[in-house]
Amino acid sequence: MTKLSRWRCFSWAQIIAGLCYSGSALADQALSSSQAPYLASSPSPLPAPASPPPLSFDDPRFAGNTSEPYSRYGKFFGNGEVVEHRSWDYNNDGSSVVCGDCTLKDSRIRSNEGFRCIGSSGVGGINLDGVYIETKGLPGDHADGLQCYDPGKTNTITVRNTTFKTYNNTNATAGFFYADGLGGSVSFENVLFWGGPYGLRMHPDGMNVTVSLKDVYFVGPFLYGAFLINNAGGGTMTIIKWENVRSATIVNDQLVPGKLIPDPRTHR
Numbered sequence: 001m002t003k004l005s006r007w008r009c010f011s012w013a014q015i016i017a018g019l020c021y022s023g024s025a026l027a028d029q030a031l032s033s034s035q036a037p038y039l040a041s042s043p044s045p046l047p048a049p050a051s052p053p054p055l056s057f058d059d060p061r062f063a064g065n066t067s068e069p070y071s072r073y074g075k076f077f078g079n080g081e082v083v084e085h086r087s088w089d090y091n092n093d094g095s096s097v098v099c100g101d102c103t104l105k106d107s108r109i110r111s112n113e114g115f116r117c118i119g120s121s122g123v124g125g126i127n128l129d130g131v132y133i134e135t136k137g138l139p140g141d142h143a144d145g146l147q148c149y150d151p152g153k154t155n156t157i158t159v160r161n162t163t164f165k166t167y168n169n170t171n172a173t174a175g176f177f178y179a180d181g182l183g184g185s186v187s188f189e190n191v192l193f194w195g196g197p198y199g200l201r202m203h204p205d206g207m208n209v210t211v212s213l214k215d216v217y218f219v220g221p222f223l224y225g226a227f228l229i230n231n232a233g234g235g236t237m238t239i240i241k242w243e244n245v246r247s248a249t250i251v252n253d254q255l256v257p258g259k260l261i262p263d264p265r266t267h268r
Contacts (some may be wrong), residue, residue, distance in 0.1 A: 052255045053163045053192045054132040057110045061130065062087065065107065074116070077102035079123040091138065095147070100155060103127040110134045112171075114164075115146040119153020119182060126155060131162040137171025144177040145196075151181030154207070160189045166196030168223040174201035179233070183207030190215045192248070192255065197223040205233030212241035217248040217257060229264065239265055 054061060065087040068075060072092050077083060077099035086107040088096040095116035096109045101123035107130070109115065114133045117126050128146075137143025145164035148155070157178075164175030175193045178186060179202065186202070186209070193199025199218045202211060211229065218226035226247070231237050242263040249256050 051161065051190070053161050053190055054108070054130065055163065055192075055250060055253060055255060057089070057108050057132060057134055059108075059132060061106060062108050062132070074098050074113075077104075079121050083107065099126060100150070100153075101125060103129070104131055106130040108132040108134075112136065112138045113143055113147075117146060117148040117150075117155060117157060117182075119150035120155040120184070125184075126157045128157075128159045128162050130160075132165075133163065133175075134165040135172065136167050137169065139171060143167075143169075143172040145175040146177070147173075148178045148182045149180050151205075152207075153182055154184040155182060156184055157186045159187065159191055161191075163192040163194060164196075164199070165194040166199070168195060168197060168221060172196055174198040174228075176200050177202075178209070179203040179205050181205045181207055181233075183209055183235070185210040185212075187212040188214070188216050192217045192219065193226065194219040194250075195221060198225055198228050200227040200229070202229045202237060203232040204235030204237045206235045208236050208238075210238045210240050213239070213245050214241055214243040216245045217255060218246070218261070219248050219250055219255075226261070239263070 065085045067087045067089065070090050070092065073094040074092060074096050075098070077097065079101040081099070082103040082105070084105040084107065088109045088111055091112040095113045096111045097104065098116045098118065100118040100120050109132070112135065114135045133145040135143040135145050143166065145166055166172050166175040175196045183204070193216070199222060202209065220226070229237060229239065242265070245261045247258040247261060249258060
């Protein structure tokens with residue numbers, strides 16, 4: 001049986017092209033790194049955050065969550081909908097959740113494909129708070145934790161206290177992948193990117209995009225690098241905040257922040 005997905009908008013050719021923008025994005029290390037030369041020295045690792053993002057699907061904060069029933073093409077949230085204390089734990093033929101204006105709180109996703117964001121209709125954008133997303137793709141999937149796709153549209157995305165766990169295989173691009181002509185702004189605070197080809201990957205592709213990172217942690221291994229943020233495809237990608245962004249490890253089920261990752265704007 002042929003696997004269908006209403007929201008799968010990438011061919012392998014497009015994915016490969018995405019790795020080869022102007023002079024090869026993989027070779028563009030000005031705004032991409034998890035490599036040692038880009039890690040600033042730090043006297044010692046900091047203590048774990050007082051309220052770290054969830055570190056597993058079985059985090060105690062999800063104990064009372066309601067399980068969402070299987071849906072072949074995922075759950076479509078209505079404009080302005082607020083969804084709390086939910087669990088998705090199955091593979092399907094598309095992303096587990098799709099929305100342009102919604103709030104997802106204290107919820108978890110473990111699936112072959114995670115959250116798909118589309119353009120906003122002007123009803124608040126997308127807000128994630130206290131969410132754990134783990135994606136492990138099947139052949140042919142686009143197994144990103146969160147993928148934004150809606151050419152020519154815009155959105156405002158706020159992510160707090162959230163973990164994106166992704167695996168190092170060819171069925172994924174990043175824990176959080178923002179590209180293909182969606183404009184707007186993205187804000188991360190107290191967010192963990194754990195594994196993947198990249199943890200975070202962002203390109204404007206002809207639009208204007210801003211991104212803010214505060215208290216953001218990258219836990220490897222990464223196939224290519226912790227992050228890739230550049231102007232691939234034209235338009236502008238502007239980092240407006242880079243505060244306490246660090247490599248990190250997980251030790252005894254605790255997040256242990258490591259060395260600072262310098263603001264890539266200073267390493268061009």
